[in-house]
Structure formats: structure tokens, C-alpha cells
Amino acid sequence: MATAVTERTGLEVRLEGLSRHFGDVRALDNLDLTLHPGELVALLGPSGCGKTTALRLVAGLDEPDAGRILVGDRDVTHMPANKRDMGMVFQSYSLFPHLTTQENVAFGLKLRGTDRGAREKRAKEMLELVGLGHQANRYANQLSGGQQQRVALARALAIEPSVLLLDEPLSALDAKVRAQLRDEIRRVQLEVGTTALFVTHDQEEALAVADRVGVMNKGKIEQLAEPETLYNQPASHFVAEFVGLMNRVPCHVADGRVEVLGATLGAREGSLPSGPGDALVRPEQLEVAAAEGGSGRVITVSFLGSITRVRVRMPNGSELLAQASGAEAARLAADQVVTVSITAADVLVAPAD
Incomplete structure (x- = not known):
């Protein structure tokens, strides 16, 4: 009302x-x-x-x-x-x-x-x-x-x-x-x-x-x-990581562009100007898909009603948290091999943690 x-x-x-x-x-x-x-x-x-x-x-x-x-x-x-x-x-x-x-x-x-x-x-x-x-x-x-x-x-x-x-x-x-x-x-x-x-x-x-x-x-x-x-x-x-959930994804910055998870994105104002860093990415900006040749492996799938959160371990040992709808997440299970892609057009890059 x-x-x-x-x-x-x-x-x-x-x-x-x-x-x-x-x-x-x-x-x-x-x-x-x-x-x-x-x-x-x-x-x-x-x-x-x-x-x-x-x-x-x-x-x-x-x-x-x-x-x-x-x-x-x-x-x-x-x-x-x-x-x-x-x-x-x-x-x-x-x-x-x-x-x-x-x-x-x-x-x-x-x-x-x-x-x-x-x-x-x-x-x-x-x-x-x-x-x-x-x-x-x-x-x-x-x-x-x-x-x-x-x-x-x-x-x-x-x-x-x-x-x-x-x-x-x-x-x-x-x-x-x-x-x-x-x-x-x-x-x-x-x-x-x-x-x-x-x-x-x-x-x-x-x-x-x-x-x-x-x-x-x-x-x-x-x-x-x-x-x-x-x-x-x-x-x-500080604001990016304090407000809401945020992933730190290893990346590389050069000439205002960010190489991250196999994609090239824009670097937001306030980003690290060049070199290796961490792209700050929201869970809803990550897509996870089952794929035999994928580089990630599902750790947990957590059903939260309207959304499901999927935690994935990457080859470098880091963990990423992605967010998916019920239909997409229904096809995922723990220990499954997956690919992780990013849907954002640009990201804020922090110094590597």
C-alpha cells in the first residue's frame, strides 16, 4: 500500500x-x-x-x-x-x-x-x-x-x-x-x-x-x-567493501582498461591506475555455468529463497561468491566444475589485497 x-x-x-x-x-x-x-x-x-x-x-x-x-x-x-x-x-x-x-x-x-x-x-x-x-x-x-x-x-x-x-x-x-x-x-x-x-x-x-x-x-x-x-x-x-557483499577478483589495469576473468572492462574513477590489482565485483555481477572445461569448482550452493548464492574456488585458490536465480542454480552442485564470467561493464579496482 x-x-x-x-x-x-x-x-x-x-x-x-x-x-x-x-x-x-x-x-x-x-x-x-x-x-x-x-x-x-x-x-x-x-x-x-x-x-x-x-x-x-x-x-x-x-x-x-x-x-x-x-x-x-x-x-x-x-x-x-x-x-x-x-x-x-x-x-x-x-x-x-x-x-x-x-x-x-x-x-x-x-x-x-x-x-x-x-x-x-x-x-x-x-x-x-x-x-x-x-x-x-x-x-x-x-x-x-x-x-x-x-x-x-x-x-x-x-x-x-x-x-x-x-x-x-x-x-x-x-x-x-x-x-x-x-x-x-x-x-x-x-x-x-x-x-x-x-x-x-x-x-x-x-x-x-x-x-x-x-x-x-x-x-x-x-x-x-x-x-x-x-x-x-x-x-x-572502503565504501565498496563496506556496503553490500563484494568479491575481490585478481585483475590487471592498463590504459584505463581492466583485464579480469577473461573479459576487458572499463576502470571506474578512483581505480588503481595501472598494474595488478583486485577488481571489486558484486555477487550479482558474476555468472556461473556448468562446463567440463571450466576453471572453477563449486564449493557450496546456498538456497536463500528468491536467490541462491554459489561459492566457487578458482585455480589460484581464491574464492568467489556469485548470485543466481533458482532456475540457474538448480543445475549446480557442490564439487561441480564451472566457468565464472563477469557481466559488469566497468569495475572499481583496488590495490591487491
Whole structure:
């Protein structure tokens, strides 16, 4: 079912030259990032890359050593967290166990002095928005983990924040609930139109919910792009190998052309300029076919529903992971001799690993 998208009325958020050090550790290194009004940007990266530090600075839970944070036309860099007009959803649900679901959602409004009738009305609206209108009188211990996180989201949105911050909000949930709730968060964010910053280490999560994804490494953003661009046109070797599955295939580069798996392809911008290297190739860009004179041998065939992954050992001892449809993979079996070919028109070449 299509989701109705409201006019994007959120505020622009700008992080300008943010730096943060913890002793000798440089958590953020002159970070620049702009979130457009109503946009959801995900920060993605390994542990220690600086993504959570960036979110904490925006939230006012920490202060930068240098740089500034602007929300709309306000400089909030040194403003207390409770004055920033931001809603935050944490990894832990942080619901008050002695309050009902509706009372939890209305709590922020109560602190702001909103009269009882208005805050009850708003809390009910937010619970309906996240699909929990029928659970208004339940307590936290009577809800599942996914339901508790929906309540936390409703509570963050009830105060009508100018910015919504989400700090790995789904990591404590099981895989099925996580997939359902990430779609729900995106639907709600689109309906409300709030500018949102979403921090996660889960690449599938980031690609599924964000307008743009920033891949962070060592306190910097290596690439900020729409999910499709990030996946299909990674700007660096780090991004290519961090986002999605990637094969390293031995190759040779000369004059902007790449010799790999018996094919000659174009070399993408950022590739090794010449000499031996590793072509970075997605599993879906490899085709595996049974052939008596083939040079590869199937190690495993893993059925994953709509797709099948085939792991092949090559003559040089390296292993390649290919992706095939059910019909193609049905003809393959472990220990079978196969050929491996590449379907990409160009590749990114990294220094040999």
C-alpha cells in the first residue's frame, strides 16, 4: 500500500566543521553534513567511525571541540539539549514502567506544560499513527519489544520536534520485527515530514529507509549519496567493501582498461591506475555455468529463497561468491566444475589485497 507523503516542512540541519577528540582518539574530523528539510539521512559505518558521536553532538548530549551545528537559522552548538526542540529514539526503549502507553507518549508534552486535554488528544493521535491506538492503556511490560519501540517513536514525535534523531533504534529486535519496524519508521517520518538523522551499523537498514546514506570512516564521511548510487557507484574502496557483499577478483589495469576473468572492462574513477590489482565485483555481477572445461569448482550452493548464492574456488585458490536465480542454480552442485564470467561493464579496482 502506498504511503501518503506530506509536504516536507522540516528544517534544514547543517553540521559545519565538527571535530571531537577523546584523548588521542579523533572521533570526528572536520565533519560537514547538510540534511535538507524533511529528509532522512542515515549515518552508516563500523564501530568507532564517529556516527554516534555526530548524533550526540546534534542532540546536545556532548559538545564539539570545533565547528558548529545549525537547525534552520538557529545556531544550537552550545544550546542545552532540552532547548533544541529535538525528539530522540534510543536503542533501549526507555519507557517509564509505571506509566501507561498513552502516558508515556504524553510525558514530553506534560513537561512542556501542555494542558491535559490537548496532550491526551496528541498522544492518542501519535499512537494511532504508529498502529498502537488499541494499546493506549497497557504498560511497557505488557508490550513486545517492537511495540515498545513504536511507543518510543510516538513519544519522540508527540512534541512535534524540528528534528528526529534515531540512535540504532532497531538493533535490540529480532530480524523479522526489525524489518517491519524500519518500514514503519520510514512511513511515519514521511507522513510527519520531520527532518531525521538515523544512525546504524546495519547497511540493509540504512539503504532501506534513507533518502541519502553517509558512509563514515575514521571520523569522516567517505561518501554521501542516495542508496542506489552508494551501492552501484561507490566512491572509494572502503565504501565498496563496506556496503553490500563484494568479491575481490585478481585483475590487471592498463590504459584505463581492466583485464579480469577473461573479459576487458572499463576502470571506474578512483581505480588503481595501472598494474595488478583486485577488481571489486558484486555477487550479482558474476555468472556461473556448468562446463567440463571450466576453471572453477563449486564449493557450496546456498538456497536463500528468491536467490541462491554459489561459492566457487578458482585455480589460484581464491574464492568467489556469485548470485543466481533458482532456475540457474538448480543445475549446480557442490564439487561441480564451472566457468565464472563477469557481466559488469566497468569495475572499481583496488590495490591487491
